[in-house]
Amino acid sequence: MNIAFSPCPNDTFIFHALTHGLVPGAPEFDVTFADIDITNHLAAAKEGPEVMKISYAALPWVLDDYALLPCGGALGRGCGPLVLTRSGIEGQGDPASLAGKRIAVPSERSTAYLLFRLWAAQNIPGGAGEIVVMPFDEIMPAVRDGRMDAGLVIHEARFTYQNYGLALMADMGNWWESDTGLPIPLGAIIVRRTADIDREALTGWIRNSVEYAWKHPEASREYVLSHAQEMSPEVAQAHINLYVNDFSADLGKDGYAAIEALLGRAAAEGLVPSFDLAALRS
CATH class of the missing domain: 3.40.190.10 (Periplasmic binding protein-like II)
Incomplete structure (x- = not known):
């Protein structure tokens, strides 16, 4: 097998x-x-x-x-993908600041992506901007270096994103659980x-x-x-x-x-x- x-x-x-x-x-x-x-x-x-x-x-x-x-x-609960931006940028923490921006995602056929798109429809005026698919391990460096305005991260990035000088914009898990009460x-x-x-x-x-x-x-x-x-x-x-x-x-x-x-x-x-x-x- x-x-x-x-x-x-x-x-x-x-x-x-x-x-x-x-x-x-x-x-x-x-x-x-x-x-x-x-x-x-x-x-x-x-x-x-x-x-x-x-x-x-x-x-x-x-x-x-x-x-x-x-x-x-x-x-699970408390294990959702994260939307990250560079620390200290203008509009940090405000989803509206992502309108029309370039956002890196690890896949377009992932739960992370679905959660992000559903969240963006509620929180980003006009929805998400340009979506760029890239390997998940390249997303945080791309956001850190300014090649991407924001990144959707998964896996162990939950525990290491601060090492890249990044800040949490939104936790898709927290949003989903508060919206549905479900894992x-x-x-x-x-x-x-x-x-x-x-x-x-x-x-x-x-x-x-x-x-x-x-x-x-x-x-x-x-x-x-x-x-x-x-x-x-x-x-x-x-x-x-x-x-x-x-x-x-x-x-x-x-x-x-x-x-x-x-x-x-x-x-x-x-x-x-x-x-x-x-x-x-x-």
């Missing part, structure tokens, strides 16, 4: 047991490490491994071919519908892998740090603490409600294709 997920600490922490023969009954998994923007496109092209982690924002394009699994992904849907685990595997069994194996990681955090430490991108052990652990939670083991009522709210709003704004929300559970 083939699986693709990112080298980020939350993913390597969750899938360590599954991919190291520590989950009873699970088959052997061949791992491909790929950032979520890559797996989004692989899924849309109907290519790549049978099991992948993609952005929830990409689901409307792939639900005919892939099923959403109720565990292994990333939802933020970030990364989804999907399986190809035609894959020769029992979906219920796969769900159980992934859930067992999450639970093993919680019970034996030391077992995955070397694996996590070996794949973390220039990240200290402290930052890697903060990353895990933020993104691995009860929703990683089971989406539950609030998890599904959050996904439906995000994608339903995005479809109404024309940001994603319209689709039957019932497909999220089938």
Whole structure:
């Protein structure tokens, strides 16, 4: 069985047991490490491994071919993407100052992007200005150096943006949670519908892998740090603490409600294709 997920600490922490023969009954998994923007496109092209982690924002394009699994992904509170600007600039902290400005984003098929566009529609007169897609690790330097007026950042940038002389304009997570009362849907685990595997069994194996990681955090430490991108052990652990939670083991009522709210709003704004929300559970 083939699986693709990112080298980020939350993913390597969750899938360590599954991919190291520590989950009873699970088959052997061949791992491909790929950032979520890559797996989004692989899924849309109907290519790549049978099991992948993609952005929830990409689901409307792939639900005919892939099923959403109720565990292994990333939802949470207090873990939203951030809109950053340079410290000390005029209008700092005022979303209206971004009208007509250049804003860097890590992807146009990401939850971060959907949250930003929904936030911008409410807070930036006339909506967002020019959107520039660039690798997430290049965004903060581009804002720092003045090549971009603002940047939408994800991952460990939450913990390091001050090192670039940047200031927080808005926390998309705080906005979303205050607006909806729901957690933020970030990364989804999907399986190809035609894959020769029992979906219920796969769900159980992934859930067992999450639970093993919680019970034996030391077992995955070397694996996590070996794949973390220039990240200290402290930052890697903060990353895990933020993104691995009860929703990683089971989406539950609030998890599904959050996904439906995000994608339903995005479809109404024309940001994603319209689709039957019932497909999220089938």
